[in-house]
Amino acid sequence: MKKSNLVDIITMGCSKNLVDTEHVMRQLESNGYRVKHDSNNPEGGIVIINTCGFIGDAKEESINTILQFAELKQAKKIDKLIVMGCLSQRYLEELKLELPEVDHFYGKFDFKSIINDLGKAYRPDLELERTLTTPPHYAYVKISEGCDRTCSYCAIPIITGKHQSRPIEEIVDEGKWLVSQGVKEFQLIAQDLSYYGYDLYKKSKLAELTQRLSDIKGVEWIRLHYAYPAHFPFDILPVIHERDNVCNYLDIALQHSSDHMLKLMRRNVTTAETKDLLARIRSEVPGIHLRTTLLVGHPEETEEDVEQLKEFVREQQFERLGVFAYSHEESTYAHKHYKDNIPDEVKQQRVDDIMELQRPISAKHNEKKVGQTFKVIIDREENEYYVGRTEFDSPEVDPEVLISKKHKVKTGHFYPVKITTFDDYDLFGEISNPQQDEQ
Structure with missing residues (x-):
């Protein structure tokens, strides 16, 4: 009824x-x-x-x-x-x-x-209050809407319009309210973090916003999602490096690596500039884990482009990587100017090939963590394990830490977890000090 x-x-x-x-x-x-x-x-x-x-x-x-x-x-x-x-x-x-x-x-x-x-x-x-659908210890914090970029394949600007940053004070007030509700972890999200602040303040304000949020008492982790490589706000890097509660993590969608495809995609960045950016990020934030997204099957993508992309993946050894097949979306620049000339099965094969290339890279990164102890937040309990994440793992999209039930722990709390073994995408561990409930 x-x-x-x-x-x-x-x-x-x-x-x-x-x-x-x-x-x-x-x-x-x-x-x-x-x-x-x-x-x-x-x-x-x-x-x-x-x-x-x-x-x-x-x-x-x-x-x-x-x-x-x-x-x-x-x-x-x-x-x-x-x-x-x-x-x-x-x-x-x-x-x-x-x-x-x-x-x-x-x-x-x-x-x-x-x-x-x-x-x-x-x-x-x-206006600032929400009924959280996530586990109560973390929340997504949307800092802007829309996008001013003109990527050939993307319908987001058609849907959302121009970039609109939310005022810093408003976001900080929302952050304080979330903490009052028990939230310990913020996932900062936007279509384009790199552009945050330009429309309101005439310059990038991502670093200042992140600092202000990290000053809120009770915020244990802040994680940054969806940066754009062109006109990257380099002043965010010392904030990530120096602030203990800003995770050594950055989600930056690169989409491709060959100059031919970057130009066709209208990404306003070159292969050399991309590599220089990644090198600077890793240099200024040692140990950072980078998540990126790649797009294959865009019109006019050649086998040579794909081979260059594969070599780029081998060279960069991304800690986190996802791949999507191109979708020919009406009203986009690509839809107006290019034919969707790559068969769907070829697109999917390119996706599968790169993900297969990434699998041992991910496993190698996981293997390095065996024997180390990490601060882990417990997201949930399953039949055989408690399931948690390190600072290098965003909910839903990244690897998890599967923790033996030798010791009882509480969901939403932090514990030191020693990594004992791994598979391609997940870690396995044990509570190293069951008495140390950090939160």
Whole structure:
């Protein structure tokens, strides 16, 4: 039986979408609704789907999810179906025509209207508050929206518009509130961390923001996601190196390494500049773990380009690496100017080849950690292990530390863990001092 005061929210796509969902949940709860997130058994009178519209696979998943709940609405198993997020921001008019079962569509930035359209009052005094969907000890902190870059393949600027930094004070106030709720770890996220501050302050402010957040009492770890290599803010490096609670970790999407492809992709950086950047980062922050993302199968990518990329991966020995196949997205520069001339099976083979190349590199990095003791936060308990992470591991995307249950530990707390063995992507360890509960 559906429950009129229960709302089920489903989030598709990235952590930036998740933050939007959490704000909606807080507003709904403040107005008397009970809210469930990503439930395996939705039973609410209202279902809200926060969609992704970035690449083909994500769009298809979002559409299929909408269709699934449209059928439930037709069968009168739910009362209202609401769609928000990137897909409806990008294809609002088309979706309205094709999915009449959906009661309301909201884009990426007008989702606050959901509360008013439900006949409730939006609470501006709760603007910085969220209902966390993550484990309570960590949270994603979105420092900006949009992107001013003009990469050939990317639809994000089409969806989100120009880069808009949030004011430093606002983010710091949000950080203080999160800590008051028990959060110990911040994942700083944006479409482009490197550009943070230019629109508001006329210069990069990522270093200052990170310093201000690291000054908040109770913040144990801050981790930086999605930097851009061109016009990189080098003043962030001493902050990472010198601040104990800023993790020796940087997520910087490089996409490719050959000059031919970097030019076609409109990345505004060269192979030599990329290598110099990586060398400087590693020099100024010894021991830093770099995560990067690569894109293969872009139009006009040759076998020579792919071989150069493979050699780049061998040379750089990234600690963390992901690879995606190109998606020919309408309205992007690549869609307008290039033919999608590489077959899907070739794209996938290139993905598989590079990930296979990365596998022993990842294993080698893990092997070096055997015998060492690391500060580890415990995320959850599974049947055989406690599952945690080091400062070098971001939730969901990076390796984990699987800890024997020889000693009982608490979720959300830090412990010293000695690494005993490894596999290609994960570490195995034991609590080295069960009495030392750091938090």
